[in-house]
Amino acid sequence: MRAWVGYGGTFDPIHNGHLAVALAVRDRLDVDVHLVPASDPPHKSATHADARHRLRMVELAVAGERRLKVDRRELARGTPSYSIDTLREVRGEVGPRTPLVWVIGADSLAQLHRWHRWRELFDVAHLLAVGRPGFPLDPDGLAAIDAGLAAEVAPRLLPPDRLLETPAGGLALLPMDPPRSESSTEIRAAIADGGAWAPQVPPPVAAYINRHRLYARTDPA
Ligand SMILES: Nc1ncnc2c1ncn2[C@@H]1O[C@H](COP(=O)(O)OP(=O)(O)OP(=O)(O)O)[C@@H](O)[C@H]1O
Numbered sequence: 001m002r003a004w005v006g007y008g009g010t011f012d013p014i015h016n017g018h019l020a021v022a023l024a025v026r027d028r029l030d031v032d033v034h035l036v037p038a039s040d041p042p043h044k045s046a047t048h049a050d051a052r053h054r055l056r057m058v059e060l061a062v063a064g065e066r067r068l069k070v071d072r073r074e075l076a077r078g079t080p081s082y083s084i085d086t087l088r089e090v091r092g093e094v095g096p097r098t099p100l101v102w103v104i105g106a107d108s109l110a111q112l113h114r115w116h117r118w119r120e121l122f123d124v125a126h127l128l129a130v131g132r133p134g135f136p137l138d139p140d141g142l143a144a145i146d147a148g149l150a151a152e153v154a155p156r157l158l159p160p161d162r163l164l165e166t167p168a169g170g171l172a173l174l175p176m177d178p179p180r181s182e183s184s185t186e187i188r189a190a191i192a193d194g195g196a197w198a199p200q201v202p203p204p205v206a207a208y209i210n211r212h213r214l215y216a217r218t219d220p221a
């Protein structure tokens with residue numbers, strides 16, 4: 001295997017911004033991208049749709065998309081979905097020399113210093129951070145958030161194309177062109193409030209949400 005590239009998320013629901021990120025990474029690195037739905041995302045108090053629905057929506061979103069795959073390992077594990085655990089498990093499977101890349105959005109990068117054993121992530125994998133409106137994607141912007149975070153990541157910066165030259169340890173920044181404004185929180189709110197939301201998700205995902213009445217406001221009894 002040339003490289004293993006994973007993109008984790010709650011995907012509650014998956015939206016066109018997620019899909020655009022996965023496609024941009026696939027095309028920039030010329031790799032398969034594994035979408036990894038989280039069972040129990042560490043920094044979210046609760047998920048809204050249950051894991052079975054979130055998984056099905058991810059499967060529907062990637063069906064027919066070349067080189068996009070679904071990796072169910074975090075759902076099978078059931079414990080908090082710490083990325084370090086997922087990446088160590090994958091590292092055990094692919095061996096020490098295969099490049100391993102974990103894709104995160106710029107909002108996740110800005111919170112990386114709060115992740116479980118976050119410095120160890122770089123022992124196991126590269127991180128590839130993609131642009132998201134409203135969040136910095138540069139060392140100065142990160143320094144304004146947390147000096148320790150910026151000091152850890154600045155020496156690790158590499159162009160995206162160079163990530164696949166080594167197994168782990170780098171951070172690459174990939175601006176989205178155009179940036180994607182979709183957010184699962186806003187989509188859930190629009191569904192509950194009767195606003196426009198369907199164009200922000202792949203059509204089979206919109207049909208699934210409607211069929212199962214996901215995210216609808218439950219009327220008080
Ligand atoms: N519009 C977007 N552009 C770039 N990255 C994104 C975008 N939406 C989500 N991501 C990234 O995708 C990953 C999974 O995101 P997640 O499933 O939490 O969706 P979300 O839209 O951020 O959800 P929520 O609004 O519920 O927090 C995260 O690393 C996040 O930073």
Ligand SMILES: O=C(O)c1ccc[n+]([C@@H]2O[C@H](COP(=O)([O-])O)[C@@H](O)[C@H]2O)c1
Binds near residue numbers: 009038
């Ligand atoms: O490992 C951690 O401590 C950690 C903290 C926050 C988020 N993550 C992972 O980052 C991915 C995006 O998380 P979220 O909450 O934005 O959907 C998902 O795979 C999470 O499991 C991981």
